Amino acid sequence: MAGVLSALPAEARILIRMKLAIMRHSMTGGKAAWMIVGGVLGLALAAATIWLGLALPAQPTVVADLLAAVYLMWALGWVVGPVWGGSTLLRADHFGLLPVPRRRLAVGLLAAAFVGVTAAVTLLAFLSLVGYAVRLSPASVLVALPAVVLQLVFVVLLSRVATVVFGVVAKSRTGAAFTGVLIAAMMVLAQSGWMVAVAIQVSGVLDTGFGPGFARTVRAVPSGWGVVAVESAARGSWWSAVGALIGLVLLIVLLLLAWSRSLGTPRRARVTIRGSRRVAAPRRGLFAGRTGAVLRKELRTWWRDPQRTQSVFVPLAWALGTTALPLTFGEKVLLPWAAPALALMAGASVANLYGQDGTALWLTLLTGSERADLRGRQLAYLLIFGPVTLAVAVGFTAWSGLVWAWPWVLALVPAMLGGGAGLGALLSVVALAPGPDAHKRPENPLEHGDTTGQANLMFWGGLLPGIPAATVLALGTVYDDVFLLWAGVPVGVATGVFLAWWLGRVAVGRLRAGGPELLFLMRTGRSRPARAELPKRAEVSKGAARTALLGWTLGSIALFPQGLVPMIFLLVGVDVKSWFLAMHVPGAYAWPIATVMVLLGSYLYFLAIKASRKPRATPGQDQQLESV
Amino acid sequence: METEPAAALRLTALHKAFGDTVAVDHIDLAVPQGSFFGLVGPNGAGKTTALSMAVGLLRPDGGRSQVLGVDVWSDPDRAKALMGVLPDGLAMPERLTGRELLTFLGQLRGIPADVLTGRVQELLDVMELGDAERTLVVDYSTGMRKKIGLATALLHGPRLLVLDEPFEAVDPVSAAALKSILVRFVAAGGSVILSSHVMALVEQLCDTVAVMAKGQVVAAGPLDAVRGDGTLEEAFVRLVGVDTGDREGLSWLAS
Numbered sequence: 001m002a003g004v005l006s007a008l009p010a011e012a013r014i015l016i017r018m019k020l021a022i023m024r025h026s027m028t029g030g031k032a033a034w035m036i037v038g039g040v041l042g043l044a045l046a047a048a049t050i051w052l053g054l055a056l057p058a059q060p061t062v063v064a065d066l067l068a069a070v071y072l073m074w075a076l077g078w079v080v081g082p083v084w085g086g087s088t089l090l091r092a093d094h095f096g097l098l099p100v101p102r103r104r105l106a107v108g109l110l111a112a113a114f115v116g117v118t119a120a121v122t123l124l125a126f127l128s129l130v131g132y133a134v135r136l137s138p139a140s141v142l143v144a145l146p147a148v149v150l151q152l153v154f155v156v157l158l159s160r161v162a163t164v165v166f167g168v169v170a171k172s173r174t175g176a177a178f179t180g181v182l183i184a185a186m187m188v189l190a191q192s193g194w195m196v197a198v199a200i201q202v203s204g205v206l207d208t209g210f211g212p213g214f215a216r217t218v219r220a221v222p223s224g225w226g227v228v229a230v231e232s233a234a235r236g237s238w239w240s241a242v243g244a245l246i247g248l249v250l251l252i253v254l255l256l257l258a259w260s261r262s263l264g265t266p267r268r269a270r271v272t273i274r275g276s277r278r279v280a281a282p283r284r285g286l287f288a289g290r291t292g293a294v295l296r297k298e299l300r301t302w303w304r305d306p307q308r309t310q311s312v313f314v315p316l317a318w319a320l321g322t323t324a325l326p327l328t329f330g331e332k333v334l335l336p337w338a339a340p341a342l343a344l345m346a347g348a349s350v351a352n353l354y355g356q357d358g359t360a361l362w363l364t365l366l367t368g369s370e371r372a373d374l375r376g377r378q379l380a381y382l383l384i385f386g387p388v389t390l391a392v393a394v395g396f397t398a399w400s401g402l403v404w405a406w407p408w409v410l411a412l413v414p415a416m417l418g419g420g421a422g423l424g425a426l427l428s429v430v431a432l433a434p435g436p437d438a439h440k441r442p443e444n445p446l447e448h449g450d451t452t453g454q455a456n457l458m459f460w461g462g463l464l465p466g467i468p469a470a471t472v473l474a475l476g477t478v479y480d481d482v483f484l485l486w487a488g489v490p491v492g493v494a495t496g497v498f499l500a501w502w503l504g505r506v507a508v509g510r511l512r513a514g515g516p517e518l519l520f521l522m523r524t525g526r527s528r529p530a531r532a533e534l535p536k537r538a539e540v541s542k543g544a545a546r547t548a549l550l551g552w553t554l555g556s557i558a559l560f561p562q563g564l565v566p567m568i569f570l571l572v573g574v575d576v577k578s579w580f581l582a583m584h585v586p587g588a589y590a591w592p593i594a595t596v597m598v599l600l601g602s603y604l605y606f607l608a609i610k611a612s613r614k615p616r617a618t619p620g621q622d623q624q625l626e627s628v
Numbered sequence: 629m630e631t632e633p634a635a636a637l638r639l640t641a642l643h644k645a646f647g648d649t650v651a652v653d654h655i656d657l658a659v660p661q662g663s664f665f666g667l668v669g670p671n672g673a674g675k676t677t678a679l680s681m682a683v684g685l686l687r688p689d690g691g692r693s694q695v696l697g698v699d700v701w702s703d704p705d706r707a708k709a710l711m712g713v714l715p716d717g718l719a720m721p722e723r724l725t726g727r728e729l730l731t732f733l734g735q736l737r738g739i740p741a742d743v744l745t746g747r748v749q750e751l752l753d754v755m756e757l758g759d760a761e762r763t764l765v766v767d768y769s770t771g772m773r774k775k776i777g778l779a780t781a782l783l784h785g786p787r788l789l790v791l792d793e794p795f796e797a798v799d800p801v802s803a804a805a806l807k808s809i810l811v812r813f814v815a816a817g818g819s820v821i822l823s824s825h826v827m828a829l830v831e832q833l834c835d836t837v838a839v840m841a842k843g844q845v846v847a848a849g850p851l852d853a854v855r856g857d858g859t860l861e862e863a864f865v866r867l868v869g870v871d872t873g874d875r876e877g878l879s880w881l882a883s
Contacts, residue, residue: 274762275725281734281741293735297721297728304723304764359718362685363780366713367736368705437719438766516687523718 011108053128106260180313294376315345339393347420411492418496419465422503551608559601634697636819666834712781
């Protein structure tokens with residue numbers, strides 16, 4: 001390492017050492033486990049890419065099509081990465097005051113950007129181009145080597161420029177909506193990406209090759225220029241081979257210039273969202289009185305806060321994306337479930353209402369308006385998500401053309417909306433996840449407390465309110481009784497109303513009893529200790545974090561794609577094998593295997609929940625008030 | 629029980645410990661009605677913890693807090709209606725404008741709509757927040773945050789103001805405006821307790837002071853009694869025992 005380092009300019013050397021030091025310090029508990037899991041996943045992806053280049057038994061042009069497509073996905077991964085994973089370790093604004101020319105700083109930061117698991121894994125994946133070139137000709141190998149390096153530099157720089165661009169857009173509501181959709185898209189792909197695999201299998205593209213349009217597109221974008229160079233070299237058309245490489249070099253220079261320019265600009269002006277002028281207190285109507293005041297405040301916050309914008313768009317895009325994905329193989333059966341899925345996920349994204357608003361809780365406590373505050377928040381939630389969910393319910397069920405689905409959708413939607421309003425309110429109070437106050441995170445409005453556990457609880461717990469209505473509906477279906485079937489709708493509405501009222505009442509009681517404690521948690525329970533000498537907060541131990549991570553990951557795989565999905569396939573009689581173990585074994589073993597998978601998944605979830613529960617912080621482990 | 633009028637704020641054996649660290653150690657404090665009371669002390673003395681417990685935002689381990697004879701922890705609704713509070717560094721409903729925030733709070737406080745509109749306008753005028761009519765609180769500067777915070781504390785016409793570091797990061801012009809509001813409030817019969825570590829300011833405004841150090845009240849009483857012959861700063865240094873630090877080191881600086 002030292003030998004390589006000494007060949008670099010001084011800034012680059014210092015920055016690389018700094019990054020290595022930061023990485024070393026952050027290799028603790030959960031983060032280290034994430035890094036390892038991420039690294040292993042990345043290695044698997046890289047291995048798959050190399051296998052594509054070296055060994056896929058298909059026509060060379062089909063392999064080139066696939067490689068170019070996969071490189072495009074790697075490039076997109078680098079673009080999306082910063083949105084998903086937060087800020088980079090070395091941020092340019094940390095060095096704003098140093099008397100170093102911008103371009104040299106850019107080169108140094110770029111050199112440091114190559115130090116990391118992601119860059120190493122990507123380099124490995126891009127070496128597949130050399131593997132592919134070996135199949136073609138020695139001349140191609142000669143071109144492939146510089147192409148790999150250029151491709152890597154290109155994606156890393158692209159990612160840096162994308163970070164700058166995203167940083168600017170995320171400050172506006174449109175940007176927040178955009179990142180919300182992006183996050184939802186990644187969730188959909190991670191949970192239900194197997195549907196796309198099924199679609200590819202069904203289409204038989206591996207035998208026939210892609211259409212000419214596809215082949216042209218993946219080669220026209222810069223991530224495919226390496227493939228173009230290698231192919232041209234094999235054909236002996238040197239001009240286009242060298243042209244493609246020079247194109248990459250020019251692009252890299254342009255990106256580097258653009259990025260180094262952005263490093264110098266002082267802090268960009270914030271996108272300020274404006275409020276209304278001269279609005280008096282209403283004497284009557286929806287916004288009058290104490291609950292009305294909170295409702296109006298909440299609706300304004302939903303409308304003006306980028307974080308809230310995001311939490312509207314994540315469930316919406318997730319529900320629509322998941323249920324529309326089977327359309328890729330011409331299946332409409334999931335469409336009616338878009339609305340119940342939206343209601344379910346909406347609850348999961350609002351399970352931390354008080355944590356989001358931070359220490360503003362003091363005003364609620366000082367005015368003794370706990371009940372009005374909680375009810376106002378519930379009402380606002382229902383007013384924001386209710387109409388959208390109903391519209392999706394009607395629109396998507398009609399689109400699907402599945403008449404039998406109407407009573408199911410109309411019964412489940414109110415039950416889950418109401419259940420979500422109750423459960424979300426309760427969780428916001430009893431399982432508050434503190435995050436930084438809004439005015440202390442102007443650089444990234446989307447920063448928030450870690451609510452993974454709450455969101456999981458809401459997702460699974462949010463299914464429960466559907467049970468009474470589902471029972472009536474199932475009975476109606478079994479006995480083929482139209483009256484019973486439609487009786488599910490009032491049952492669903494009643495469940496929703498009751499749960500919203502009752503769980504809300506419990507939450508009000510908890511808020512009244514423990515308000516000062518919640519405020520204390522939000523004042524002090526930040527991830528960063530205020531003073532180094534104070535004892536740290538109780539944290540989940542390394543081992544527990546690893547168990548939790550493995551439990552959530554493996555548990556999800558066992559429970560869904562390997563357990564519940566094959567069960568549904570078996571019930572409905574769909575014969576798609578894909579990667580569902582139960583569908584590959586002889587018929588008699590299919591049900592037992594799927595059942596074992598469900599049990600295994602549930603057990604892993606149980607372990608994960610047990611491990612993620614933080615040891616109750618004793619007062620001695622709490623930090624002192626910051627400003628005492 | 630008491631023949632003299634109840635104190636505007638009376639803390640009795642108020643106590644709070646965070647683990648081994650005792651933040652506030654059984655303090656007794658009385659803010660007489662109509663007084664302008666200054667609570668001074670170095671960073672970490674326990675001022676914010678004491679005031680948070682006094683107004684009902686932090687649960688004490690022991691002791692009582694009474695506002696005009698009403699217990700803050702056993703009769704919170706009545707006590708909280710009597711006081712206006714400006715805590716240090718806490719968030720507000722950030723996505724509202726100043727006017728929307730005050731109107732929202734007025735509704736929560738149950739102020740009739742027609743009274744509220746006039747009061748909000750008056751407060752915005754006095755605080756000179758009228759120019760930022762459409763700016764959300766999240767985009768306010770530190771000084772503006774203090775001003776809107778003070779406006780929320782005054783809105784319901786309280787009889788006691790509890791202000792934690794009201795002048796920190798406030799520019800001199802705004803500070804002068806805030807001071808004159810507070811002086812008028814006391815002249816009209818209200819009581820103020822404010823915490824600060826700016827001695828000159830406390831000396832200029834307050835008639836009664838208390839000095840806190842390491843969780844204890846080390847001196848309390850009329851300003852002249854506490855400062856004696858010297859300035860408040862000298863008395864403070866003597867009481868708290870600060871090392872003025874005439875040490876070696878930094879010899880290279882400006883050499």
